[in-house]
Amino acid sequence: MGTSAWRSLAAKLGVxxxxxxxPMGGGITTPELVAAVSNAGGLGSIGxxxxxxxxxxxxxxxxxxxxxxxxxxxLFSPVGPTKSVxxxxxxxxxxxxxxxxxxxxxxSPATALPDFLGQVEAVLASAPAVFSFTFGIxxxxxxxSFKSRGILVAGTATNVQEARQLExxxxxxxxxxxxxxxxxxxxxxxPFESGLVGTMALxxxxxxxxxxxxxxxxxxxxGRGIAAARMLGASGVQLGxxxxxxxxxxxxxxxxxxxxxxxxxxxxxxxxxxxRPGRMIANEFIxxxxxxxxxxxxxxxxxxxxxxxxxxxxxxxxxxxALWAGQGAALSRDVSAADxxxxxxxxxxxxxxxxxx
Amino acid sequence: MGTSAWRSLAAKLGVxxxxxxxPMGGGITTPELVAAVSNAGGLGSIGxxxxxxxxxxxxxxxxxxxxxxxxxxxLFSPVGPTKSVxxxxxxxxxxxxxxxxxxxxxxSPATALPDFLGQVEAVLASAPAVFSFTFGIxxxxxxxSFKSRGILVAGTATNVQEARQLExxxxxxxxxxxxxxxxxxxxxxxPFESGLVGTMALxxxxxxxxxxxxxxxxxxxxGRGIAAARMLGASGVQLGxxxxxxxxxxxxxxxxxxxxxxxxxxxxxxxxxxxRPGRMIANEFIxxxxxxxxxxxxxxxxxxxxxxxxxxxxxxxxxxxALWAGQGAALSRDVSAADxxxxxxxxxxxxxxxxxx
Numbered sequence: 119m120g121t122s123a124w125r126s127l128a129a130k131l132g133v134x135x136x137x138x139x140x141p142m143g144g145g146i147t148t149p150e151l152v153a154a155v156s157n158a159g160g161l162g163s164i165g166x167x168x169x170x171x172x173x174x175x176x177x178x179x180x181x182x183x184x185x186x187x188x189x190x191x192x193l194f195s196p197v198g199p200t201k202s203v204x205x206x207x208x209x210x211x212x213x214x215x216x217x218x219x220x221x222x223x224x225x226s227p228a229t230a231l232p233d234f235l236g237q238v239e240a241v242l243a244s245a246p247a248v249f250s251f252t253f254g255i256x257x258x259x260x261x262x263s264f265k266s267r268g269i270l271v272a273g274t275a276t277n278v279q280e281a282r283q284l285e286x287x288x289x290x291x292x293x294x295x296x297x298x299x300x301x302x303x304x305x306x307x308x309p310f311e312s313g314l315v316g317t318m319a320l321x322x323x324x325x326x327x328x329x330x331x332x333x334x335x336x337x338x339x340x341g342r343g344i345a346a347a348r349m350l351g352a353s354g355v356q357l358g359x360x361x362x363x364x365x366x367x368x369x370x371x372x373x374x375x376x377x378x379x380x381x382x383x384x385x386x387x388x389x390x391x392x393x394r395p396g397r398m399i400a401n402e403f404i405x406x407x408x409x410x411x412x413x414x415x416x417x418x419x420x421x422x423x424x425x426x427x428x429x430x431x432x433x434x435x436x437x438x439x440a441l442w443a444g445q446g447a448a449l450s451r452d453v454s455a456a457d458x459x460x461x462x463x464x465x466x467x468x469x470x471x472x473x474x475x
Numbered sequence: 476m477g478t479s480a481w482r483s484l485a486a487k488l489g490v491x492x493x494x495x496x497x498p499m500g501g502g503i504t505t506p507e508l509v510a511a512v513s514n515a516g517g518l519g520s521i522g523x524x525x526x527x528x529x530x531x532x533x534x535x536x537x538x539x540x541x542x543x544x545x546x547x548x549x550l551f552s553p554v555g556p557t558k559s560v561x562x563x564x565x566x567x568x569x570x571x572x573x574x575x576x577x578x579x580x581x582x583s584p585a586t587a588l589p590d591f592l593g594q595v596e597a598v599l600a601s602a603p604a605v606f607s608f609t610f611g612i613x614x615x616x617x618x619x620s621f622k623s624r625g626i627l628v629a630g631t632a633t634n635v636q637e638a639r640q641l642e643x644x645x646x647x648x649x650x651x652x653x654x655x656x657x658x659x660x661x662x663x664x665x666p667f668e669s670g671l672v673g674t675m676a677l678x679x680x681x682x683x684x685x686x687x688x689x690x691x692x693x694x695x696x697x698g699r700g701i702a703a704a705r706m707l708g709a710s711g712v713q714l715g716x717x718x719x720x721x722x723x724x725x726x727x728x729x730x731x732x733x734x735x736x737x738x739x740x741x742x743x744x745x746x747x748x749x750x751r752p753g754r755m756i757a758n759e760f761i762x763x764x765x766x767x768x769x770x771x772x773x774x775x776x777x778x779x780x781x782x783x784x785x786x787x788x789x790x791x792x793x794x795x796x797a798l799w800a801g802q803g804a805a806l807s808r809d810v811s812a813a814d815x816x817x818x819x820x821x822x823x824x825x826x827x828x829x830x831x832x
Contacts, residue, residue, distance in 0.1 A: 121832055277740040278805075297654060298673035312740035316655035316673035318703060319694030319802035323739050326806075337676030346675060346703035349826050382680050383634040383669035445676035448635075449683075469706050470830045475478055 127291065127331045127353040130270060132188040132247055134159035135463060136354030137344070138293075138333060139361045139455070141165035141192030141250060142301060142442070144368075149177055151366040151455055153184030158459035163190035163250065168420075170232045171240035178244030188247030190272075195254030195306070196234040197416065207412035208422055215403070215438055219429045227414070227421035238263065248272060252295075252304040255287045265290075272333065274304035276313030281324040281332075283307060293356055294324045296336025300359045300444035302396040303387065310387065310395040318350070325351035339449035341465020348470070359444035360462075364455040370431035373441055380447035391427065391440040393419030399441035484648065484688045484710040487627060489545040489604055491516035492820060493711030494701070495690060496718045496812070498522035498549030498607060499658060499799070501725075506534055508723040508812055510541030515816035520547040520607065525777075527589045528597035535601030545604030547629075552611030552663070553591040554773065564769035565779055572760070572795055576786045584771070584778035595620065605629060609652075609661035612644045622647075629690065631661035633670030638681045638689075640664060650713055651681045653693025657716045657801035659753040660744065667744065667752040675707070682708035696806035698822020705827070716801035717819075721812040727788035730798055737804035748784065748797040750776030756798035 127136040137160035141147060144165075152162030164181065166174045174191065181189050205226050212224040238260055241249055249264045252274035264271050265288070272291040275281035281292050295304045296317025305313030315323075317336040325332050334352035338344060339360045347355045362369045363377050376399060386400045390407040394416035398404070403426075413419055423440070430438035451458065484493040494517040498504060501522075509519030521538065523531045531548065538546055562583050569581040595617055598606055606621045609631035621628050622645070629648040632638035638649050652661050653674025662670030672680075674693040682689050691709035695701060696717045704712045719726045720734050733756060743757045747764040750773035755761070760783075770776055780797070787795035808815065 121830070278738065279740060296673055296675060297671075298676040308740060311743065314654075315739045315802050316653055316675065316694050318653060318674040318700060319655040319696070319739060322697065322699045323803065323805060337673050339676070340679065342679045342707050343675060345706035345830070348830060349702035349706055350699050381635065382672045382676060383636060383665060386668065445672050446680065448680060473478070473702070473705060473827045474831055 123331065123353040124348060130290070130331070131161055133161050136333070137161070137459065137462060138190070138354060138356040139163055140335060140356045140358030141190065142358055142362065143168050144440070146362060146368045148366055148368045149180035149184060151361065151364060151368070152181045152189050154366050154455035155361070155459060156185045156187035156189045158456045159463070160459050161188060161190055161248065163192050166191050166237065166241065167194040168231065169237070171236040174237060174240035175244060178246065190248035190250050191241045191244060191246045192250040192252070193234070193237050193241065194231065195251050195256050197231070197253060201415055203414060203418070205414055205418065205422060208414050208419070211407070211410070211412055212422060212426060215426055219426065219433065219435065219438065221425055221429050224422065224425060227418050229418045229421070231417050242267065245269070250274070250293065252302070254306040255284060258287070261288055275324060276303060276305045277307070277315050277320070278323050278327045280305070280307045280313070281328050285328045285330055289330065291331045291333055292324060292328060293333045293335055294320050294352070296320050296334070298337030298445040299335055300385070300397050300442045300447070302392070302394055314387070317347070321347065321350040321352050337444060337446045339446035341462055341467070341469045343446070344462060344466040345469040359447050360450055360458065361455065362442070363450040363452055364458055365453070366455050370439065372431065372434040372436050373439060376436055376441050377443055377447045377450050378452065380443055382445055382448060385443050385445055385447070389413050389419065391419065391423050392416050396442065397444065399443045399447070401439070401441060402437040480688065480710040481705060487647070487688070488518055490518050493690070494518070494816060494819060495547070495711060495713040496520055497692060497713045497715030498547065499715055499719065500525050501797070503719060503725045505723055505725045506537035506541060508718065508721060508725070509538045509546050511723050511812035512718070512816060513542045513544035513546045515813045516820070517816050518545060518547055518605065520549050523548050523594065523598065524551040525588065526594070528593045531594060531597035532601060535603065547605035547607050548598045548601060548603045549607040549609070550591070550594050550598065551588065552608050552613050554588070554610060558772055560771060560775070562771055562775065562779060565771050565776070568764070568767070568769055569779060569783060572783055576783065576790060576792065576795065578782055578786050581779065581782060584775050586775045586778070588774050599624065602626070607631070607650065609659070611663040612641060615644070618645055632681060633660060633662045634664070634672050634677070635680050635684045637662070637664045637670070638685050642685045642687055646687065648688045648690055649681060649685060650690045650692055651677050651709070653677045653691070655694030655802040656692055657742070657754050657799045657804070659749070659751055671744070674704070678704065678707040678709050694801060694803045696803035698819055698824070698826045700803070701819060701823040702826040716804050717807055717815065718812065719799070720807040720809055721815055722810070723812050727796065729788065729791040729793050730796060733793055733798050734800055734804045734807050735809065737800055739802055739805060742800050742802055742804070746770050746776065748776065748780050749773050753799065754801065756800045756804070758796070758798060759794040
């Protein structure tokens, strides 16, 4: 709590305010978005988990061409090998939707993400100020390769147990991902249900459990949320959904519209689009696949649905899009990233002052 | 946000601070607990939902003998008639556990709560300062009977849609129950999944959607949580789990011990003990009944398991107790209710001041 922890994390990150634009995959975190957030005094993050090493290098260069300020690059911690499963039942289901959208029949999907160590080399070569990760904890040698070059390392925890494991691994900061958050659950030390702790309960317990700075995330959409996170003891905040509707974000137009009009009761945790539990707005595809045994493990399901999602996004057909969203989505705005950062900071200031009037 | 909304709700409730001890059933909200909270400047609440009219009258008299201050009485909004289902499969499962604890074989359970209108008469006769309810919205004539006698009426919402319905019904205040909360989910306008919105996302959206004062609940355990709720725009706060470990609470000794040692990842939403989704700490009984079709509808399952739970509590056997708990349970303390209220207020003050230092 208080302003000293806040300022201390800002100094560590080398930014004016420890206000982090969350890493998001699927082309949402464009270089323009990342750079605009950093230029506005926050910390932009490239969601690089699905990118090949050369694309990571290219995106980082594009960001650097737009800002001199610090930024972050985020990767998934390596996930174990996908069990070999028969994709036929899922491909049969997908074929029906492909036909509806005029797509050719779906093909057997890739079953592995780009090689993790290759991605790590590309991140190291890109020399961001911060390396953040989720889904687990990379090996000690990987973490050390960042730390030895002065790159600050932040891991994601969804409960106290994971925060303790991250602290023991030697990370510099912990992102506490509350259950409100949109996108994949970062949970790695148990079933995803064990990581569905609301931000209000999660942040103070993580703050008490570790000595590291804690970055609150999940449901934070405006100055009220940022001020609340500070009261809970967070040293910084990370916002994803709030940045998805920014002009610079690569979010599909139809997705942005759905976010701004979202109801707080319309999100679900689902494996339907990627094989790994994540929060998004329920639609026809999610409902159809609920409880289906045809859903492939991550990342095979991600690759299996990528053509469908892409075509649906181009056609503005929200029935088959992955409508990632946190529970505060309705509070999102149609603004530039610079204006959003400015508004968030100004609102926070107003809310904090009002508390002692 | 700010102090004016806070003071305004305090004035409406007739208390020093709009800090409400949540109503809880099963003998947890003893007259001693309720009165101690009210005497300390907050608002104690009798959880009267399972009580017969004469017991409501008796409990209210007992509270009044201990305090001159305002207090609340809470009821479940009437739930539709239980579909008639065969209790035999559940009784067969219970029989095994009864045998383990040395209990006679379980009997066919009651299928209805005490008559709601009889309970309402008893609450009216008890003349509390506040009538609060959950699980739905009582009829207009019931709400009017309270309002016409100057009793403030507060309803429970778990998403924006429910908050709007409550406002339209004419209530005076809305308790926004975040997903972190222990106990039954109050969700009434959809499946319980539609009401699992975290406090951080729920409170500001409800505040924006209605003109009424909003009382934040779910995951609030200390001054950090209270200060955070104020930042989110809440006019008051309601804490349940935090009061369950107070000396005056009727919580079983073994239950109190489990709460204080709880992990944030150990709670689940389950129908196992009552037939209605509620948050508690996972144990053998919950795991055994997960997904079981033998679980009876509410309140039949409540009555079916009551003997088992009671015997388990007396024997300190947490495998078969309903270990109601919010996700912040580990932050609970072994103190008197008066000391807890005092500590909560003092902590809140410290946290709020630190924000602008």
